[in-house]
Amino acid sequence: MRPDHFGSSKPKILTDEKTLVKALKNGDKVAFEKIFRMYHKQLYFFCYSFLNQKEDAENLTQDVFVKLWVNRASLDCEKSFSGFLFTMTKNLTLNYIRKTIHQQIFVSQLLNNKPEDCCQTEKQVSFNEAKSILNNLINRLPTKRKEIFLLSREKGLSHKEISKHLDISVHTVESQVSKALKFIRNGLKDFAQTFLLLLFFI
Numbered sequence: 001m002r003p004d005h006f007g008s009s010k011p012k013i014l015t016d017e018k019t020l021v022k023a024l025k026n027g028d029k030v031a032f033e034k035i036f037r038m039y040h041k042q043l044y045f046f047c048y049s050f051l052n053q054k055e056d057a058e059n060l061t062q063d064v065f066v067k068l069w070v071n072r073a074s075l076d077c078e079k080s081f082s083g084f085l086f087t088m089t090k091n092l093t094l095n096y097i098r099k100t101i102h103q104q105i106f107v108s109q110l111l112n113n114k115p116e117d118c119c120q121t122e123k124q125v126s127f128n129e130a131k132s133i134l135n136n137l138i139n140r141l142p143t144k145r146k147e148i149f150l151l152s153r154e155k156g157l158s159h160k161e162i163s164k165h166l167d168i169s170v171h172t173v174e175s176q177v178s179k180a181l182k183f184i185r186n187g188l189k190d191f192a193q194t195f196l197l198l199l200f201f202i
Contacts, residue, residue, distance in 0.1 A: 017038075022077050027072065043061045051096075060093055064085070100181070100185075137187040138180075141180055148177060151165065
C-alpha cells in the first residue's frame with residue numbers, strides 16, 4: 001500500500017518525528033507519506049530478518065502501514081513512535097510465522113496420512129474431506145511447483161536436498177514452496193469447514 005492510495009494533499013512543511021506523528025494522528029496524508037518513506041526500508045528488512053522471504057516480508061510491511069493508517073487516531077504522540085512501529089511489526093510478523101507453521105503442520109499431517117493428529121474434536125471436519133480438498137489444490141499447482149512442494153512436504157527433503165535433486169538453486173526451491181503454500185492457504189479459505197479445522201491449530 002503506497003501512500004498515494006489515500007489521495008493527494010497539498011505540500012506541507014513537516015519536520016521532526018513528533019510533529020509528523022501528530023499530523024498523522026489527525027489524518028494528514030503528507031505526514032503518512034513521509035513516515036512511509038522514513039520507515040519502509042527499515043521495516044522491510046526487519047520482517048525479512050524473521051522470514052527470509054522477500055515477498056512475504058514486503059506483504060507484511062504493507063500490512064504494517066495499513067494498520068498504522070487505520071489505527072492512526074489511537075497513536076500516543078508522547079511515546080516513542082519508532083518503538084511502537086517496530087513492536088507492531090514484530091507482533092504481526094510473529095503472528096504470521098505462528099499461523100504459517102501451524103498451517104504447514106496441518107498440510108504435512110494430511111499428506112502423511114495422520115488423521116489421529118488432526119481429529120481431536122467432534123466439531124472438526126472429516127480427515128478424508130480435508131485431505132481431498134488439499135489434494136485438489138496441490139493438483140492445480142504448476143507441474144514443477146507441485147513436484148518441489150511434494151518433495152518438501154511429503155518426502156520431507158530440505159530445500160538444499162531438493163535443489164541438488166532437481167539441479168536448481170535453493171532460492172528457486174524456497175520461492176516455489178512459498179508460492180505453493182500461499183496458493184494452498186488461499187484455497188483452503190474457500191472452504192469454511194476446512195478452515196474451522198485449521199483454527200484448532202492456531
